[in-house]
Amino acid sequence: MSISAASRAVFLILITVVVVDAATAQGRATPNTQLASKDIDTRVEALLKQMTIEEKIGQTVQYSAGFATGPSASNLTYDELVAKGQVGSMLNVVGAERTNHYQHIAMEKSRLHIPILFGLDIIHGHRTTFPVPLAVAASWDPEAAETVARVAAEEARADGIAWVFSPMVDIARDPRWGRIIESNGEDPYLSSALARAWVKGYQQDDLSKPGSVAACVKHFAAYGAAIAGRDYNAVDMSELTLRQVYLKPYHAAVDAGAATVMTSFNSINGVPGTADPLTLTQILRKEWRFDGFVVSDWGAVAELKNHSIGDGPTVARKALMAGTDMDMEGDLYGTVLAAQVRSGKIPESVVDEAVRRILRVKFALGLFDHPYTNVGPAYSPTPERREAARRVADETMVLLKNDPVEGVGSLLPLTAKTKTVALIGPMADDARDLLGAWTVTGSPKDVITLKTALSERLGDKLLYAPGCGLLAGEDENVLMSVTFAGGAASVDQSVADDDKTITEAVDTARKADVAILALGEPTNWMEGEASSRVHLGFTGNQEKLLEAVVATGKPVILVVLAGRPLQLKWADEHVPAILEAWSPGIEAGPAVADVLFGDVNPSGKLPSSFPRAVGQEPLYYAQTATGRPARGELNRMPRNAAEKFVSRYMDEENSALFPFGWGLSYTRFSYAKPTVDRAEIPVREVADNHQPVATVSVDVRNIGSVAGTEVVQLYIRNTEASVEQPVRELKGFTRVTLAPGEMKHVTFPLGFDELNFYGVDLKKTVEPTTYNIWVGGSSLAIAETSLMIAE
Ligand code: BGC
Numbered sequence: 001m002s003i004s005a006a007s008r009a010v011f012l013i014l015i016t017v018v019v020v021d022a023a024t025a026q027g028r029a030t031p032n033t034q035l036a037s038k039d040i041d042t043r044v045e046a047l048l049k050q051m052t053i054e055e056k057i058g059q060t061v062q063y064s065a066g067f068a069t070g071p072s073a074s075n076l077t078y079d080e081l082v083a084k085g086q087v088g089s090m091l092n093v094v095g096a097e098r099t100n101h102y103q104h105i106a107m108e109k110s111r112l113h114i115p116i117l118f119g120l121d122i123i124h125g126h127r128t129t130f131p132v133p134l135a136v137a138a139s140w141d142p143e144a145a146e147t148v149a150r151v152a153a154e155e156a157r158a159d160g161i162a163w164v165f166s167p168m169v170d171i172a173r174d175p176r177w178g179r180i181i182e183s184n185g186e187d188p189y190l191s192s193a194l195a196r197a198w199v200k201g202y203q204q205d206d207l208s209k210p211g212s213v214a215a216c217v218k219h220f221a222a223y224g225a226a227i228a229g230r231d232y233n234a235v236d237m238s239e240l241t242l243r244q245v246y247l248k249p250y251h252a253a254v255d256a257g258a259a260t261v262m263t264s265f266n267s268i269n270g271v272p273g274t275a276d277p278l279t280l281t282q283i284l285r286k287e288w289r290f291d292g293f294v295v296s297d298w299g300a301v302a303e304l305k306n307h308s309i310g311d312g313p314t315v316a317r318k319a320l321m322a323g324t325d326m327d328m329e330g331d332l333y334g335t336v337l338a339a340q341v342r343s344g345k346i347p348e349s350v351v352d353e354a355v356r357r358i359l360r361v362k363f364a365l366g367l368f369d370h371p372y373t374n375v376g377p378a379y380s381p382t383p384e385r386r387e388a389a390r391r392v393a394d395e396t397m398v399l400l401k402n403d404p405v406e407g408v409g410s411l412l413p414l415t416a417k418t419k420t421v422a423l424i425g426p427m428a429d430d431a432r433d434l435l436g437a438w439t440v441t442g443s444p445k446d447v448i449t450l451k452t453a454l455s456e457r458l459g460d461k462l463l464y465a466p467g468c469g470l471l472a473g474e475d476e477n478v479l480m481s482v483t484f485a486g487g488a489a490s491v492d493q494s495v496a497d498d499d500k501t502i503t504e505a506v507d508t509a510r511k512a513d514v515a516i517l518a519l520g521e522p523t524n525w526m527e528g529e530a531s532s533r534v535h536l537g538f539t540g541n542q543e544k545l546l547e548a549v550v551a552t553g554k555p556v557i558l559v560v561l562a563g564r565p566l567q568l569k570w571a572d573e574h575v576p577a578i579l580e581a582w583s584p585g586i587e588a589g590p591a592v593a594d595v596l597f598g599d600v601n602p603s604g605k606l607p608s609s610f611p612r613a614v615g616q617e618p619l620y621y622a623q624t625a626t627g628r629p630a631r632g633e634l635n636r637m638p639r640n641a642a643e644k645f646v647s648r649y650m651d652e653e654n655s656a657l658f659p660f661g662w663g664l665s666y667t668r669f670s671y672a673k674p675t676v677d678r679a680e681i682p683v684r685e686v687a688d689n690h691q692p693v694a695t696v697s698v699d700v701r702n703i704g705s706v707a708g709t710e711v712v713q714l715y716i717r718n719t720e721a722s723v724e725q726p727v728r729e730l731k732g733f734t735r736v737t738l739a740p741g742e743m744k745h746v747t748f749p750l751g752f753d754e755l756n757f758y759g760v761d762l763k764k765t766v767e768p769t770t771y772n773i774w775v776g777g778s779s780l781a782i783a784e785t786s787l788m789i790a791e
Pocket of ligand 1: 165218
C-alpha cells in the first residue's frame with residue numbers, strides 16, 4: 001500500500017486551513033502542555049504583531065557560524081544579519097564567549113530583541129562523552145539514556161546551547177548505514193522506550209527549569225530505511241510499515257513532549273521528507289498534535305532542488321507549506337520567501353504559524369528572560385560525571401561469547417591466576433576512536449584508554465603491541481586528516497608498516513598467558529553520517545592481525561570497539577571469548593576493565609542483529625512470515641525439495657550470528673514456564689480499554705554462583721491477524737538483578753498498547769486471535785505461553 005500522490009495533493013491544499021486552525025485554537029490539547037500555555041501564546045501574539053515580514057522570516061533562518069557539518073556552508077557576516085533580526089537560530093556556535101557575542105547583538109541591537117536559539121549536535125554527551133547511542137541502547141536501560149541526556153543538557157546549557165539535535169530515533173535495520181551508531185537499533189518498542197527517556201533527560205518535563213534544553217527528534221521520517229544502507233538514499237515502503245514500525249519511536253518522543261523535530265534527507269515513497277505534507281502536517285501536526293517547530297536537516301531545503309521538485313523559490317515554498325518551519329544552513333528561506341508572501345503565493349498566515357512555533361519554544365526555554373550564559377570557557381568532566389559515564393558504559397557491554405577453553409575454562413572474567421596479558425590492537429590506546437563518532441566538544445584528552453586502565457590493574461604483567469593501524473596504508477592518512485572542524489587530526493605514523501607490527505604483536509602474544517585483542521573501526525568518517533559501508537569486517541589489516549594472533553595458539557579474548565554491528569563470523573569460529581564494547585566514551589578503559597576482571601557482570605543485550613554475512617542485510621528479528629518458512633538446518637546444501645524451495649540462502653544460514661536481545665553474563669539465569677492471569681479476553685474489552693487487561697508472569701532465577709543482572713524480555717506473535725504480523729515482536733522488558741540462587745517473579749502488563757497493530761485501513765486495531773508469548777533473555781526466548789482474544 002503506498003501513500004497516494006492524490007492524497008498528498010489534498011494535504012497540500014489543506015495545509016493553510018490546518019495551520020490557521022492550530023493558530024487560533026486556545027488551550028490546545030498537545031503533548032507538551034507548556035508550549036500550549038496561554039501565557040506563552042499571549043507573549044507570542046504580542047510579539048508577532050510587531051514583526052515585519054523580514055523579521056518573521058528571520059526567525060525561520062538558521063545559520064552555522066562555526067564549523068561545517070554538511071557539504072556546503074554559507075560564509076556570511078552574521079553580526080549584521082543578527083542585528084537586523086534576520087537570524088532566528090544558529091548552530092555550531094559553542095561556548096559562553098561565542099554564544100554571548102551573537103546574543104548580545106540580538107538582544108541589544110536588533111529592533112525587537114528576540115534571542116537567538118543556539119543548537120548543536122550533542123549526541124552522546126557534551127563535554128562529558130558517554131558511550132554512543134547504539135551502545136546506550138544495548139543497556140536496555142531507559143534510566144541510562146536519561147542520565148546521558150541530563151548530564152549533556154546541563155553542560156550544554158552552561159555553554160550557551162539551549163537546543164540539542166538529539167535523540168535520533170530512526171529505526172536502523174541495516175548496519176551498512178553508518179548512522180546506525182546514532183540510533184537505538186532495530187526495534188520500535190525498545191527505541192520508543194529509549195526515545196522517551198532521552199527526551200525526559202533533556203527537557204526534564206519543563207523547558208524553563210535550569211539545565212533544560214529543547215530536544216530535537218530526528219530524522220523525520222524513516223531515514224534509517226535508506227535503500228541499500230547508502231546514506232541520503234531514497235526510502236520506499238508501505239504506509240503500513242511506516243506506521244507499524246518506523247514512526248513509532250518518533251511518536252513516542254513527541255508524546256514525551258519533544259519540543260522540536262528535524263526533517264530527514266531522504267524521500268519517502270517519492271516525496272522528499274523536507275517537503276512531505278503527509279508526515280510533517282497530517283501525521284505530526286494533526287494526528288500527533290505536535291506543537292513545537294520543525295527544522296530542516298542541514299541544507300535539506302535547498303537540496304530539494306536536487307530532488308527535482310522545483311527551483312529555489314518553489315522548493316522553499318513547498319518545504320514551508322508542508323510544515324518545515326526553519327531552514328537549517330540553507331540560506332533559502334531568508335532569500336526567497338518574502339517576495340512570495342508579498343506576491344500572495346505564500347499566505348502570510350503560513351509564515352506566522354512557523355514563527356509562532358519557533359517563538360513558543362524560545363519563550364518556554366526562558367531565553368527572553370535569560371538569554372546569556374555566565375559559565376566560563378571549556379571545562380573537563382567532573383569526577384561525578386566521569387563516574388556516571390563509567391556506570392553507563394558498564395551497562396552497555398555485551399558479552400557475545402565466553403566458551404570454555406580446554407584445560408583453562410572460561411577466559412572471562414580474568415582472575416588472579418592470569419599471569420601475563422598481551423593487549424594487542426589499534427583500538428587499545430586510541431583515545432580519539434574510543435571517544436566515538438560525532439562529538440563536537442568531547443575531547444580525546446579526557447579518554448582513559450584500555451591500555452592505561454589495564455596497566456593500572458596489571459602493572460608490568462601487561463604487555464602491549466598496537467599490531468596494525470585501523471586502516472591500511474595511505475587511506476588512513478587521508479581519512480584521519482579530515483575532521484568536522486576542518487582541522488587535521490594527528491596520525492600515528494608509527495603503525496604504518498603493518499607487516500612489521502603484526503609480527504611484533506605475534507611475538508608479544510607468545511610471551512603472554514592470554515591475548516586481549518582490541519579491534520574496531522575508525523570512527524572518523526567511517527562511522528556516523530556519510531559513512532555507509534558494504535564490507536562489515538574489521539577495517540585495514542585487523543582481520544589479518546586477529547588471524548595471526550589466534551594462530552599462536554594462545555587463548556584470545558576479542559574486544560570489539562565499533563559503532564555498528566560488524567561481521568564477526570571468523571572471530572566467532574576461532575575466538576573463545578568476545579566482548580562487544582562499542583564506542584564507550586571517556587571511561588572506555590575503566591569500563592572494559594570492569595567487565596574483563598568481573599568487577600561488573602556484563603548485562604548488555606544487542607539492540608541490533610549481528611549478521612553472518614553482509615548479504616543478509618537488512619537483517620532483523622521481527623521479520624514477517626513467508627509461505628515457505630525455512631526450518632531445520634540451513635548450514636548445508638539442501639538434501640531434498642522440501643529443504644530447497646523455502647525462503648533461505650544457499651550459501652549461508654538465515655539467522656543472525658548474534659541475534660537481537662542477545663548478551664551473556666558471568667552467571668546463568670533459568671526461566672520457569674510463564675503464565676497469563678487470564679486465558680481468554682473478549683476483543684471489545686481490549687479495544688475499549690487502554691489499560692492493561694492481562695498480566696504475564698514468569699519466575700527468573702540466578703542459577704550461577706555470582707550476582708548478575710538479566711534483561712528479561714517478552715515477545716509476542718499474533719497468529720491470526722488480518723494483516724501479516726512479525727514472527728516475534730518485543731512488547732516488554734525489564735532489568736532484574738539477582739543474587740546467586742535468588743528468584744524473582746517478573747510481571748509484564750498486556751493491553752491494547754502491546755496487542756494492537758495497523759489494519760489495512762491504516763488504523764490501530766485488535767482482533768480475535770491467539771497470541772503466542774515468549775519470555776527469556778533474548779529474541780530466541782523459548783519459555784512460552786499464550787493468550788486468546790475471543791470474539
Ligand atoms: C545531520 C543532522 C545534524 C545536522 C546538524 C546533518 O548533516 O544529518 O543529524 O543534526 O547535520 O549538524
